Amino acid sequence: MRLYVPATSDDLDAVQVTAHRATWAVGPRGAHAVTSALTVSLPDEDDEGVEYAAWLAAVDDSLGLVLGGQVAPLRVVITVEVPDDAVGRSDAQEDVAESAVDVQGAVDAQVVCVHVDEPEAAxxxxxxxxxxEADLDEALQAVVDRDLLWYDWSEVRRIPTGDRDED
Structure with missing residues (x-):
């Protein structure tokens, strides 16, 4: 199952990269995926559109992680493949996106790609x-207007995050 995992720049340090693949030991946490509920809620979207909606939900959740911690102020989404049985319905109680799922336990995920804000977005x-509060909508719009940069799994060590030495 493909997951879009909201993350922070610190999570990138835990990704193990070899010549042939990148893996990430994902513990129990929230993520987003193409769920049946999401697909039903977007009847006019093709597969790619539904995947994009799940990814956007992960981008939104990443902003919450960044604002809640002492990490580089950049949104990060790590796209991974995990076994289907490693994922369950989200246990979150309120304001849950239809794409929300939970990773049920520790799983070695295969990293597909990473999306990160450009450093200038910080x-x-x-x-x-x-x-x-009066200026929050404008500030949020400035962030939403920014695109995240795509990185292949093989480029994880070269992603500029501003909080660690770049190669």
Missing amino acids: ADVLAVGSVA
């Missing part, structure tokens, strides 16, 4: 956590 991401 100021916009930080602004979301520091603006007054």
Whole structure:
């Protein structure tokens, strides 16, 4: 099953990269996937559109992780493949996206790719956590307007995050 895992730059340090693949030991945590509920809610979307909706939900959750921790202020989504039986319905109680799932236990996931904000987005991401309520919509829009950069699994060690030495 393909998962879109909201993450932080710190999570990238745990990705193990070899010449042939990248793996990440994912513990119990929330993620997003193409679920039957998501597919039903988007009847006019093709497979790619439904996948994009699940990915966008992970991007949104990544912003929450960044604002809640002492990490580089960049959104990160790690796309992985895991066995179907490693994933279950989300246990979250409120405001749950139809794509929300939970990784049920520790699993070695195969990393497909990573999406990360460009380093210049850091100021916009930080602004979301520091603006007054009246300015929040504008600050959020500045972040939403930014595209995340795509990196192949083989490029994980070269992703600029601003909080670790880049190769």
